[in-house]
Amino acid sequence: MMLAKEYKSGVKPIWCPGCGHFAVLNAITKAFAALEQAPENAVLVSGIGCSSRLPAYINSYGFHGVHGRALPVAAGLKVARPDLNVIAMGGDGDGFSIGGNHFLHACRRNVDIVYVAMDNEVYGMTKGQASPTTPEHWEHSKLTPHGPEVRPFQPCAIALASGASFIARGYSGDPNGLAHMLFEAVQHPGFAFIQVLSQCPTFCPEQVQWKKTVHLEDACTDDPVQAAAFLHGDDGLAKGIFYRKPRPTWPVQHQSTEPVNLRKGFEL
Numbered sequence: 001m002m003l004a005k006e007y008k009s010g011v012k013p014i015w016c017p018g019c020g021h022f023a024v025l026n027a028i029t030k031a032f033a034a035l036e037q038a039p040e041n042a043v044l045v046s047g048i049g050c051s052s053r054l055p056a057y058i059n060s061y062g063f064h065g066v067h068g069r070a071l072p073v074a075a076g077l078k079v080a081r082p083d084l085n086v087i088a089m090g091g092d093g094d095g096f097s098i099g100g101n102h103f104l105h106a107c108r109r110n111v112d113i114v115y116v117a118m119d120n121e122v123y124g125m126t127k128g129q130a131s132p133t134t135p136e137h138w139e140h141s142k143l144t145p146h147g148p149e150v151r152p153f154q155p156c157a158i159a160l161a162s163g164a165s166f167i168a169r170g171y172s173g174d175p176n177g178l179a180h181m182l183f184e185a186v187q188h189p190g191f192a193f194i195q196v197l198s199q200c201p202t203f204c205p206e207q208v209q210w211k212k213t214v215h216l217e218d219a220c221t222d223d224p225v226q227a228a229a230f231l232h233g234d235d236g237l238a239k240g241i242f243y244r245k246p247r248p249t250w251p252v253q254h255q256s257t258e259p260v261n262l263r264k265g266f267e268l
């Protein structure tokens with residue numbers, strides 16, 4: 001059995017003081033301790049962004065890859081090595097903009113992985129441009145002086161519509177609650193999505209006020225209609241597990257596609 005702090009790699013994070021991603025790192029180490037996770041059996045897969053640096057800070061295998069491509073890499077790894085605990089992660093820019101299409105299809109495919117999207121509603125690493133989740137009238141970027149003026153992407157509602165079988169929202173101001181969600185998500189058989197409200201005090205100092213507005217909702221259901229009604233009325237600041245309903249994971253096992261049977265089909 002390992003202590004949470006023993007899951008830290010010893011590499012010092014280079015995030016800004018007060019960055020929410022520190023809390024996500026701590027939540028993952030706590031969840032791993034509770035799960036008694038063997039470091040050699042866990043793989044964290046990320047894209048590019050401040051948030052995507054996280055795998056380097058954990059004592060496990062990691063893949064810090066290409067912007068927006070964490071999900072296909074993680075899904076491929078899980079299909080090839082179903083014995084591993086595979087956790088994909090990254091930011092809202094990484095996952096919902098350049099990686100948005102992969103997000104939809106990962107939800108639909110339901111490969112048994114966890115996906116943690118650290119959502120600070122901005123592209124932190126490239127200096128604060130608007131992302132898909134930036135509020136419509138957020139006026140703090142010179143590139144969008146009137147705000148992006150488009151409706152923000154709704155990650156949890158879109159995950160539900162696309163077929164994710166576990167949907168939750170955590171908050172960097174509540175690392176213990178987030179650790180609990182991760183504990184549940186890892187044990188969920190299928191694609192488990194956690195949107196984490198993870199503050200970027202450098203480019204969005206107003207997010208420090210999330211501590212006054214984020215609220216816990218006990219809304220968990222296995223009814224997609226009920227979950228959709230909740231998520232469409234949601235103010236984006238509710239935290240909790242909103243939906244979980246196991247369904248068959250991909251790839252489906254067929255006798256005819258087992259390698260030994262495929263080989264038989266080519267025998268002369």
Ligand SMILES: Cc1ncc(C[n+]2csc(CCOP(=O)(O)OP(=O)(O)O)c2C)c(N)n1
Binds near residue numbers: 051093125126
């Ligand atoms: C293909 C490609 N396009 C653009 C970039 C530039 N880029 C690096 S990180 C990033 C966005 C990071 O924002 P996010 O994923 O939200 O993570 P955060 O830094 O906010 O944690 C972008 C656009 C890149 N590295 N590769």
Ligand code: SF4
Binds near residue numbers: 201
């Ligand atoms: S720029 Fe924002 S997201 Fe990046 S490390 Fe700093 S606070 Fe965190």
